[in-house]
Structures are given as structure tokens and as C-alpha cells.
Amino acid sequence: MNKLRRMALPGLFWLFVAYLFLPLIVMAAMGFRDSNFVAFPIHSWTTQWYREVLFDRDILASLWLSARVALLSTVISIVVGLPVAFLTARTSGLLRGALVALVVLPAFLPVVVSAIALRIFIGRIGLETGMVAIAFGHAVASMPFVVVMVLTRLNSMSHNMADAARNLGADEVIVLVRIVLPYLSPALLGAFMFCMLLSFEDFVRSFFLGGFEQTFPVLLFSRLRFGFDPGLAAISTIILIATTGFGLYAERFIRTRRLGRDTSLSATGNTHD
Amino acid sequence: MTRLLVGLRRFPPYRALLELYSRSPLLRLLLVAFIPVVWIAATNITPLLQMIEISFYEQYPVRQGEPIEWTLRHYAAFFERSLYITAFVRSFVFASLATIVTLVIVFPVAYYISKVAPKSASTRLLLLVIAPFWVSEIIRSFAWIVMLANRGAVNSFLSMMGLPGTPFELLYNNISLTIGVVYLTSLYMLLPLYAALEKIDDNLLAAAANLGAPARQRFTRIVLPLSREGIVAGCTLVFLLVIGLYAMPQLLGGPNNTLFASTIGQIFAKAGDSWPLGSAFSIILTGSALAYVGLFIALFQRKRRGGAA
Amino acid sequence: MTETVPAIELRNISKAYGALRVIDDVSLRVEKGVFITLLGPSGCGKSTLLRSIVGLAQPDSGQILVDGNDITNAVAHNRPVKMVFQDYALFPHMTVAQNIGFGCEMQGMSRQAISERCQELLDLIRLPDLGGRFPDALSGGQRQRVALARALAPDPSALLLDEPLGALDLKLRQDMQRELKSIQRRTEKTFVFVTHDQEEAMSMSDLVAVMNKGRIEQLDAPQNVYANPATEFVANFVGAANLFRAHVIAVDGDEAKLEVEGSEWIVPMNRVTSGHSLKAGDRATVVIRPEALTTDTTKAGKAIRMTGKVTEQTYFGDRVHLHLSLANGRSVLIDARPQSLRPGVDEMTVECAASDMAIIVRDERAEQS
Numbered sequence: 011m012n013k014l015r016r017m018a019l020p021g022l023f024w025l026f027v028a029y030l031f032l033p034l035i036v037m038a039a040m041g042f043r044d045s046n047f048v049a050f051p052i053h054s055w056t057t058q059w060y061r062e063v064l065f066d067r068d069i070l071a072s073l074w075l076s077a078r079v080a081l082l083s084t085v086i087s088i089v090v091g092l093p094v095a096f097l098t099a100r101t102s103g104l105l106r107g108a109l110v111a112l113v114v115l116p117a118f119l120p121v122v123v124s125a126i127a128l129r130i131f132i133g134r135i136g137l138e139t140g141m142v143a144i145a146f147g148h149a150v151a152s153m154p155f156v157v158v159m160v161l162t163r164l165n166s167m168s169h170n171m172a173d174a175a176r177n178l179g180a181d182e183v184i185v186l187v188r189i190v191l192p193y194l195s196p197a198l199l200g201a202f203m204f205c206m207l208l209s210f211e212d213f214v215r216s217f218f219l220g221g222f223e224q225t226f227p228v229l230l231f232s233r234l235r236f237g238f239d240p241g242l243a244a245i246s247t248i249i250l251i252a253t254t255g256f257g258l259y260a261e262r263f264i265r266t267r268r269l270g271r272d273t274s275l276s277a278t279g280n281t282h283d
Numbered sequence: 284m285t286r287l288l289v290g291l292r293r294f295p296p297y298r299a300l301l302e303l304y305s306r307s308p309l310l311r312l313l314l315v316a317f318i319p320v321v322w323i324a325a326t327n328i329t330p331l332l333q334m335i336e337i338s339f340y341e342q343y344p345v346r347q348g349e350p351i352e353w354t355l356r357h358y359a360a361f362f363e364r365s366l367y368i369t370a371f372v373r374s375f376v377f378a379s380l381a382t383i384v385t386l387v388i389v390f391p392v393a394y395y396i397s398k399v400a401p402k403s404a405s406t407r408l409l410l411l412v413i414a415p416f417w418v419s420e421i422i423r424s425f426a427w428i429v430m431l432a433n434r435g436a437v438n439s440f441l442s443m444m445g446l447p448g449t450p451f452e453l454l455y456n457n458i459s460l461t462i463g464v465v466y467l468t469s470l471y472m473l474l475p476l477y478a479a480l481e482k483i484d485d486n487l488l489a490a491a492a493n494l495g496a497p498a499r500q501r502f503t504r505i506v507l508p509l510s511r512e513g514i515v516a517g518c519t520l521v522f523l524l525v526i527g528l529y530a531m532p533q534l535l536g537g538p539n540n541t542l543f544a545s546t547i548g549q550i551f552a553k554a555g556d557s558w559p560l561g562s563a564f565s566i567i568l569t570g571s572a573l574a575y576v577g578l579f580i581a582l583f584q585r586k587r588r589g590g591a592a
Numbered sequence: 593m594t595e596t597v598p599a600i601e602l603r604n605i606s607k608a609y610g611a612l613r614v615i616d617d618v619s620l621r622v623e624k625g626v627f628i629t630l631l632g633p634s635g636c637g638k639s640t641l642l643r644s645i646v647g648l649a650q651p652d653s654g655q656i657l658v659d660g661n662d663i664t665n666a667v668a669h670n671r672p673v674k675m676v677f678q679d680y681a682l683f684p685h686m687t688v689a690q691n692i693g694f695g696c697e698m699q700g701m702s703r704q705a706i707s708e709r710c711q712e713l714l715d716l717i718r719l720p721d722l723g724g725r726f727p728d729a730l731s732g733g734q735r736q737r738v739a740l741a742r743a744l745a746p747d748p749s750a751l752l753l754d755e756p757l758g759a760l761d762l763k764l765r766q767d768m769q770r771e772l773k774s775i776q777r778r779t780e781k782t783f784v785f786v787t788h789d790q791e792e793a794m795s796m797s798d799l800v801a802v803m804n805k806g807r808i809e810q811l812d813a814p815q816n817v818y819a820n821p822a823t824e825f826v827a828n829f830v831g832a833a834n835l836f837r838a839h840v841i842a843v844d845g846d847e848a849k850l851e852v853e854g855s856e857w858i859v860p861m862n863r864v865t866s867g868h869s870l871k872a873g874d875r876a877t878v879v880i881r882p883e884a885l886t887t888d889t890t891k892a893g894k895a896i897r898m899t900g901k902v903t904e905q906t907y908f909g910d911r912v913h914l915h916l917s918l919a920n921g922r923s924v925l926i927d928a929r930p931q932s933l934r935p936g937v938d939e940m941t942v943e944c945a946a947s948d949m950a951i952i953v954r955d956e957r958a959e960q961s
Contacts, residue, residue: 019395019399020395020399022391022395023391023395023396026388026389026469027412029466030414030415030466031415032430033423033426034415034418034426037422037425037429040429047434048429048432049432049434050434050435050436051439051443089318090322093315093316093317093318093319094318094322094323097316109319115327116326116327119527120523120526120527120544120565121524122527122528122548122568123569126334126548126551126565127330127334127565130330130333130334131325131326131330131333146326150326153322153326168679168681170678170679170681171681171683173648173668173677174675174677174681174683174742176647176668176669177671177675177743178674178743179669179670179695179698179699179746180669180694180698181288181292182301182304182305183288183301184285184289187284192685193685195685210419212419213421213529213530214529227420227421230419230422230425231421234421235534238425238429242425243425243429246425246426250418250422253417253418256417257414257416258410258414258417261413262410285697286697286700289697289700290700301667305667306667
């Protein structure tokens, strides 16, 4: 009985891991099926689908659009998120609460509603649907994350650090360029990768704010509604591996930057001179 | 770079500008606040207000030279057709159930990673579980289609095992949708739970055991109360995510089980003249969802205060 | 002869946060090469005063002069006074050498000159090989010294230190006190040191300014601050003290007759340490240090004697602290040598030589405010 209980938790954990990975592995396998239909069992295998999708004009165009959107939206959300974080750090009490509530508001709206509200907004200001509109929508969605990440880092920064720089002769521009931004750089890089992924993954905003050109998730969605072939499994797998790799790298990057600091502290903190 | 900036200070105008900036707190505040205020006003507030405005329009876009006609009929439309109300209620029931299912599935996983697994491995285990979440909703939906389709992996496996009655209709119903949705939401549950559970000092459990509390008591009296914040945060995130889902219900759900978010999306996907209706529905959905979640949070927090007193 | 220009001169500095006056009309001259300590409890305004000097806080009124130049309105990055911060505030993303060189860089010095200056300072703080390290990889004491070197590198007119030793443990703190003093002597810089730790103030400073509620209560050499406190606050804050509230009955030449808690004491006028002279009718406080009360009652000369019961003993090895409860109910602290105690006897008589006490005239007005 006791043994069973000790096995139960790891068992549930690995069952969950299987639930997460099995569909993805099955999908990757489907990409190798030598047939025009998505079906099991797989009797004969081919790498043709994987080769073919890499030359699919529509897919390449959608990936290229997704990449441009991701980059543009990330740049916007960091350029805006940084001063928002600075402003938030300066406020306190009720004002800060109100500001934070407004900043994170888009994250708490149902995605469909948020996307539609932005669709109405761009229509009114005369912005065409398309690349810029999608990037704008993604920036709105990812900016709160930038603010939270930057603010977390900013809170760990000693108040005296900027003062020390001023005391040593640094004016406000130099304080920003030499002290504050370098100090924030791990958070900024983390935010950069996070925003890229968030944008690249997004479907709903791209769907409602997009024009004639489709981002990759929108293209995939519309193809899935017409029917499946192993090629879709192949390209999905390729994107899956690319984004997961990128995501893991981002995760590890943020983690080691932070952990590296802590461990070096504890390793040398006790040594006396 | 620095050298350049230091050198620049030799020029009196630049010098004067720097001094002005250092001296004037008001100028500093204005400069720092400018972009945030403009952006938040433009992206976080205005679109919502415009949506509210449009929801009261008789029609949109307003024709040139014609006066705006105000109406409540788009709100009334919601109550007039059982189709809408059914979808609305279905959405809330489904999102609530999906949230509970996610919590029940993810809690042991978060508990295992944060409390039971060796500390040295916990980071790696967490990464392992997080990894698939960098994949988009659409790809994940597709992966489950491949799994559950009539000639998909599961049915193929079952028929190989000699189970009679294959293929089973596994796809395009609430079960397949739930399987897919939980797949999507578990990260949003996992991270707050993990953060809350990790904060619980292991010594508390040791102390409770030392005081004679059996495993079940340790769980209900120590672990659950101390992870309440994580549970509330996770449930809130997951609920709001599910209530706004658009793509996955169309790919994995049944054709007769439309959720309200899809209803709204389809209204908007049509021509522009249906925007006032869609706006009104959006506001109904948002208002109810936030109120529902607010009620949920308030309920739990009151409980906690009562427990502490 | 021309008058020497002080390194720092403060003229009537005041600053208030709302109704709270953190600095209350402070004037101070700090001569060149002096090690001065601002000593006071937290919240007494000493740190704000320091930050005002470097321009990180703006006083409401008053003037600040450095080397004779009025810098009251100069922006922080143009002031020639450098500061060592309580938490060091080392830049974590720069190496030790980059940290130390930062101030020189801001002055537009050449790369070559900066690196020479860095090495000079690394040698001064005896960490010649650690220039390439990051602050995270240093011990607490090493970080402290790097912070010192960073502030010294641009050759400031004066160095301000804001409780720089607070984060170190006792042993390291004592080493650093010696080291700081030695660096100050070698560089002949003016040091303005802020602390709430009276031992630290005593052991390092040429001058101690005891601050309370935004004012400087006494500015004096350390031994004088201890032996001749000017106010009750100073007597209490610096070392332990027994305070006896007294009334002046009469003054007769170099002696005064006081009424102290029901008994009459004759005290020498030359022990009045508060600056004002004593006259009949004044209120005064007699300060007696615990170690001035001895069980050795055979001393010649005038002495105050008191008898009471020992109610509490705290043993410190070479010393023992006794609480003596007098007949009138008040308790007196005595710092004695263990050998001088007679076991089994709980009633004892102690006396204080008249020359070992200090008499403070209480300013009625000051007490009311």
C-alpha cells in the first residue's frame, strides 16, 4: 500500500508527460507516411512530405510574414514596455495599482474580445488590416509581459546604483545607457524571446487583424478546415521543433542568467580575503 | 559610446539640457509618462470604449451625412434567441469544467515536481513539462486530430488490440475538445501552482508529521491552504483563457456545441454591418466573465480571511 | 597668513519632509584631511545631510561649499565630492576595474590614464590582482574596499561614507576600521563618515559630530564627547551613563551646591561640560559613567557616595555590570572589576570622584521644543 502510494505521484507525472508528448510524436510520425491521407497504421514511409513542405510557396510566405510580425511586434512592445515599467516603478499606492490594472487589462480579456476591439480600433484610425495591424495587436498582447519581466528585474536593482553613477559623474543619459539598460539586459533579452514566441504562436489576433496575407497559424487553420494531408503534419513538426528549441533556449537563457548570479554569490560569499 | 556621451557634455546646449532634466522633476515625469500614457490610452482603453459605443449603434459603419441612431436592440437580441443563450451558458459551464479538470490533472504534477522529486531534478522536470507549450494552439489541435480521428492513432491502436466496434467516434465532441483544451491550459495552471507549492517550507510538513499529522491531514491542513493563492491564480487564468477560445473549438469540438466566443467571432467574420451585434455580445461575454471570476476570487479570499482569524 | 579653506562647509542647512524637519539649521566646517564622523541614531538626519552634500537630496535652505566654491545648486553629476554607499552599489555588470574606472571615465580621461589610476587604487586597497573580477565574485570585505577605491579614483575633494561597514560581521568590521583609517592617512583625504555605532565613531575619527533630530548636538574630539558630553542626549548615546536630575541651590566660587534627588551634592564648577555656566536656580543633570563608580571608598578629595542593594549582576569576564537599587528607589548602573566584589554581600557602597562626573546645564527652551 505504502509502496503504491510512493509510486502514484511519479506515475501520474509520467502519465502527464506522455499526454503532452505522445500526440506530438504521433504527428511527427504522420509526416513520414507515404500516402495522401492522414491515417493509421503507417505501412510505408517517406521523407517526401518533409522535403516538399519546405518548398511550399504559401507556407514559406506565411512563415516570412509571421517572422516579420514577430520582430516588429516585439520591438514595439519592448520600446513601449520599458517606459511603462519605469513609470510603474516610480508610482506607489493606489496610483500604482490603477496603472498596473490598466497595463495588464488586455491579458484578462477573452482573446476574441480583445482581438475584435482592436479590429474596430484600427478601422477607426484608418489602419489597414495586414502586417502592421497584426504586429500592433501582438504588441498590445505582449506588452504586459514585458512590463512584468522588466519590473521584476528593476525591483532587484539597488536604489543606490543609479545614484552612485550620478555621484561619479554620470548624467541621466549615461545612467540609462551604462547602468540601467545593462542591468536590465537579462530581462530584456528574456522578454524579447518571449514576445517573439507569443507573436509567432498567436492565431486569434492574426486572424481578425490580418488582411489578404496569412500568418503561419492562420494558414494552417484554414488548411485544416479543408482537410488533412501528411504534409501538414510535417510542417507542423518542423515548426514545433523550431519553436520548442527556441523556447527551451529562451527558458534556459533566462534561468542561467539568474541562477548563475546566485550561485556565484553563494560559492564565493563565504571566502574571506 | 560612453566616450561620445561624455564628450557631448562639452557643448553648452547639451549640458544645459541635461541640467534642466536633472533639476526638473516635472519634466522627468512628463518624459517618462508620455509613451505609457499615450499607449495605454490608445490600446488598452480606447478600443474597449469604442466597442461599447458601437454596441449601442443602430448600424455600423454610420452612413455619410446620417445621424447616429442609438439602440439597445443588440443587447435585446441576445435574450431573444435561445441559440445565443445556450451557447453562452454552454461556454461558462464548459470553461468551469475545463478549469476543474485542469486543476485535478495538474495539481499532482506540480506537487510531484516541487515537493516529491529530488531537488536537483525539479528544474529539468519542469522544463520537460513546459517544453510542449511553445507550440501554437493550431498545431496542438492538429496533433489531437491525428490522435483521435476515425483512422487516427488511438482507433488504430484499439483495433490492433482486437477491440470490437472500432472506429469509435472520438473526435468532434466535448470529450475531444476537453482533451485538447486541457492540453492548452495546463501550463497556465502549472506555473502558479508550482510557484505556490515551491514556497511551502518542507520543514512545515516535517513539523506537522512530528506533531502526529498523518499524510492526509498534512495535505488538507498544510499543503492545500498554503497553495490556495496559486490555485486561485491558476483557475482564474485558465478560465479566462478557455472562455475566449476561438480556434480549438472549431477544430476539435462538435458542430452542434458552439461556444459563445465562436459565435462572436463568426458574427465579426461576416460583413461590417453586424459589428454592433458582435460588440454587444463581446461586452456581455467580457462583463459576465470578469464578474464570474471576480466572484470566485472574492469567495476564496473571504474564506481565507475567515480561516486566519 | 591666509585663512585655510575648509574642504566642506555647510551653512545653515535645513530640510523638511512635510512637518518633519530632518535637517534643522546645521552648520559645519570640515577642514582638509580630517576624518570626521557624523554619529547619531537612525533618522537623525545624518544620511540626508550626506546626500545633500553630493546633490542626491536637495536642502530647502542653506549653502554648501566645497573647497570654497558654492555648489548648493550644482547637479549631482557635477559635484566634486564622492560617496561610498551603505550597500556599496557596485555595478554588477562591470568588472572591478571598470567599476573603479567609472568616475575617471566620466571625466573624459584617456584609456591609458584610467587603467593606470585603477591599478594604483587596486594596490592601495591591496587587491592588485582582482581587477578582472565581477563584484559577485568578491567577499563582503572586498566589495567594501572596491567601493572605497571607486569613490577615491576621481580624486574627490572629500569622501563621504554612508555606514559603509554596517553589512560586515564584527571581526571584519574591526579590520576594516583600521584599514579605512590607514587609507585615509595615506591618501590625506577628507573623510566624512556616517554611522550609528559609537565605537566605530570613537575608534576612527579625529572629530565626532553627534546628531539628534536634525541638529548637531556636539562637535568634538572623540575623548571629549565621551568625557565631557554637552547634552543629555550625547551622554546617553555615547556610552552608558547614569543621569541624575538636579537643581542648583547655590554657586560659591569654583564649587556649586546641588540638590539631587533628595540629597545635597557639592560639585566642582570646572566639570560643567555644556558650555553654559551654572547659576543658582538652574536645572542641571549630573552624568556619572558606570566605571566612575567604584567600590574603593578610600579615595582622597571630594566624592559622591551612594549605598544600595545589588539587584542584578551581568558578568562579562573582565568586567561585571551591577544594578544598584538606592534607598530612594532609583537604580544605578555600575561597571566594576569582578575582583572588587565581595561574595555574599548584597548591600554595597560606591563612590564617584567629583572630577569624574560631568554636569550639564539643561536648557529649558530646548527641552520644551
